[in-house]
Amino acid sequence: MRDDDIAIIMRAMGHPVRLNILRILARQERGECCCADVTDELTLAQSTVSQHIKVLLDAGLIERKPRGTRNCYIVQHDRLAALGDAYAGMIAGFSPAPSNLEAEPA
Amino acid sequence: MRDDDIAIIMRAMGHPVRLNILRILARQERGECCCADVTDELTLAQSTVSQHIKVLLDAGLIERKPRGTRNCYIVQHDRLAALGDAYAGMIAGFSPAPSNLEAEPA
DNA sequence: GTGGTTAATCGTCATTTGACGATAAAATGG
């Protein structure tokens, strides 16, 4: 995963409302999905929620599933996990003891 | 770690240049720290780099250490790890099988 | 087809971001 991709996902998650939306979607996922249910859990206008959802969509963190007259969104756990892996790998590379020191401590 | 904190850190890391700066700082950390070395590794103005550094500072991802006439910055591995933990915990809570389903699969 | 519901899109607006050059501020070397 490139830096650009990590940055895009991080940026998408870098807003408390969007973290909240992810949480709400994940919670509703058992059984029924949701869409405007998100809107009245938040004290925000419908268009604002739709914008936030679009950001999450563009980052690949959720997926749209049209269901009749409403749109449901599914959290993409794969992508969340992928970011977790990429992040873990990155900060592992950040740790001390790089190439020319970890070989011979003598 | 609250959603706001996670969002602040994610936002700070949600830019490829800042990811790069973190990487550069982490790399230089063995032996000597650095400051303007970052600037000429990137094709960006000094003031721009300083701004990005300030964002990382405010998010607690790096720490300033004045060393003579120059300022060195140290990656805060603790905070990076804390975000990793918070993130892992969060997406673990996102997983399916919530409270009323995981008990009795019968 | 008409009406109602849901949700995306549009237009607007204030604020923030990202970039830059220019300017100050602090420590070093002479």
Place this chain on the structure above:
DNA sequence: CCATTTTATCGTCAAATGACGATTAACCAC
């Protein structure tokens, strides 16, 4: 003390963000 180096800060500017209301589009149910 003066010049130099380093770096933070200031002012500016274009572009993006976050929020909103209003409008449009799509899909039922009559």
